[in-house]
Amino acid sequence: MVVCTILFLNACNKTPITKLEQVINRGKLIVVTRNSPTTYFENANGLAGIEHDLVSLFAAELGVEVEFVINDNLKEIAEMVERGQVDFAAAGLTVTPERENHLRFAPAYQQITSKLVFKQGKRWPRNINQLEGELRVLAHSSYAQELLKLKEESPQLHWSETTEQTSEELLMMILDETIDYTIVDSTELDLNRRFHPELAVAFTVGKPQSLAWAFPKEDDFSLFTQAIEFFGKKKSEGQIAHLVEKYYAHVEHFDYVGARQFHKATQQKLDKYKDYFVESAGEDLDWRLLAAVSYQESHWRPKAKSPTGVRGMMMLTLRTAKQLGIANRLDPKQSILGGAKYLRRVLERVPDRVSEPDRTWFALAGYNVGWGHVEDARIITQEQGGDPDKWSDVKERLPLLQKKKWYKNTKHGYARGHEPVKYVTNIRRYYDVLVWQDEEQQSIPQPDNIGDGETIIAEKQDEETSHVSP
Ligand code: GLU
Numbered sequence: 001m002v003v004c005t006i007l008f009l010n011a012c013n014k015t016p017i018t019k020l021e022q023v024i025n026r027g028k029l030i031v032v033t034r035n036s037p038t039t040y041f042e043n044a045n046g047l048a049g050i051e052h053d054l055v056s057l058f059a060a061e062l063g064v065e066v067e068f069v070i071n072d073n074l075k076e077i078a079e080m081v082e083r084g085q086v087d088f089a090a091a092g093l094t095v096t097p098e099r100e101n102h103l104r105f106a107p108a109y110q111q112i113t114s115k116l117v118f119k120q121g122k123r124w125p126r127n128i129n130q131l132e133g134e135l136r137v138l139a140h141s142s143y144a145q146e147l148l149k150l151k152e153e154s155p156q157l158h159w160s161e162t163t164e165q166t167s168e169e170l171l172m173m174i175l176d177e178t179i180d181y182t183i184v185d186s187t188e189l190d191l192n193r194r195f196h197p198e199l200a201v202a203f204t205v206g207k208p209q210s211l212a213w214a215f216p217k218e219d220d221f222s223l224f225t226q227a228i229e230f231f232g233k234k235k236s237e238g239q240i241a242h243l244v245e246k247y248y249a250h251v252e253h254f255d256y257v258g259a260r261q262f263h264k265a266t267q268q269k270l271d272k273y274k275d276y277f278v279e280s281a282g283e284d285l286d287w288r289l290l291a292a293v294s295y296q297e298s299h300w301r302p303k304a305k306s307p308t309g310v311r312g313m314m315m316l317t318l319r320t321a322k323q324l325g326i327a328n329r330l331d332p333k334q335s336i337l338g339g340a341k342y343l344r345r346v347l348e349r350v351p352d353r354v355s356e357p358d359r360t361w362f363a364l365a366g367y368n369v370g371w372g373h374v375e376d377a378r379i380i381t382q383e384q385g386g387d388p389d390k391w392s393d394v395k396e397r398l399p400l401l402q403k404k405k406w407y408k409n410t411k412h413g414y415a416r417g418h419e420p421v422k423y424v425t426n427i428r429r430y431y432d433v434l435v436w437q438d439e440e441q442q443s444i445p446q447p448d449n450i451g452d453g454e455t456i457i458a459e460k461q462d463e464e465t466s467h468v469s470p
Pocket residue numbers: 036038074092093094095138140141142143166167184185188
């Protein structure tokens with residue numbers, strides 16, 4: 001309908017068509033983005049990243065397709081927007097006063113801070129005047145702009161800028177000690193730190209900042225206005241918060257000791273149990289998810305026990321084990337098989353309309369606290385105007401089950417509702433690391449006879465790391 005009217009007007013009046021009309025006529029948005037974990041990337045399920053998802057939603061609102069143009073150079077990205085080669089940039093760009101001089105920013109979709117990063121174990125600089133060694137940042141980045149301002153106060157400050165590496169590569173260069181410091185967005189650091197716990201924050205540079213799409217600064221506001229409306233609508237519907245939760249909720253709080261311990265365990269213990277996880281996962285479950293659950297439950301200790309009598313790799317109660325036909329909970333193979341069966345049962349209870357990955361998070365919460373309580377929290381969520389099919393909404397309400405005011409009106413009553421929230425967050429973090437390690441391993445040819453030595457270390461370590469029974 002819109003298209004007809006536009007074409008008609010255009011043909012008759014010969015008025016120059018607006019930006020919005022151009023997009024509708026060509027049937028697609030042309031958007032420049034960067035290929036990075038904080039913006040746009042490919043994963044096992046296809047294209048992903050917060051910018052990818054946001055732009056796809058926007059395009060759906062306009063009824064058009066999207067063509068993503070990839071460019072990792074921040075200067076070129078700005079130039080492409082200014083020259084009108086693309087409709088806008090959705091590239092994890094920080095809103096800065098300098099950029100606002102020549103770009104027009106849409107409403108922010110996320111807040112970040114800039115973190116100065118160094119390698120754990122090296123001297124910790126507490127402020128910009130204590131840097132010793134090479135500081136390298138992305139050329140034309142918000143950090144480069146911030147450093148210029150800081151140099152006015154600290155004239156001795158020096159750094160280098162690069163268009164050759166990405167933020168992620170700069171982080172890796174800190175680990176291999178090619179450089180001493182870099183500055184990255186907090187989001188970028190959070191995502192990388194789960195895999196590389198040695199990445200340490202020295203301090204936050206400047207004030208919190210916003211990420212937003214950048215449009216050309218031109219007289220035509222037609223597409224820009226649509227973007228403003230889009231963000232207004234999606235914010236009030238809670239969709240922006242859902243996306244931020246999807247990509248970042250589980251990585252925000254970083255625990256160095258816990259992450260180190262987990263990395264060590266993946267190297268020293270996982271091999272011993274991997275076949276059991278793979279076998280029990282079968283075709284329908286992901287073995288890495290089962291392994292993550294098991295690590296959360298027992299730290300991969302077959303004899304783990306809790307004061308309440310749950311035991312084994314998957315911490316099954318005696319009753320559950322019996323119901324699942326598990327004779328010996330302390331046998332790792334049986335315990336893992338039992339855990340997988342139990343997880344399948346909970347998964348079946350999650351309504352079909354709940355889509356992945358939320359479906360998995362709901363099932364895990366049910367595995368931890370009992371599905372009935374999750375249902376109660378979903379009902380409260382709905383009553384409060386939230387979406388009962390979204391994990392990000394329900395996890396806000398689960399802790400209410402600890403309060404009398406709330407649990408007294410529920411079917412299943414009191415529950416320690418903050419526990420499943422923490423439980424799911426931890427498992428998501430472990431799972432991400434396992435997926436990453438698994439993919440790395442698949443890309444390296446494995447020698448056949450590596451197993452034995454590692455198994456011996458694993459046995460020695462086995463009693464060392466228990467969080468369940470000291
Ligand atoms: N947000 C930064 C900027 O706009 C770039 C972020 C990054 O490279 O991850 O300059």
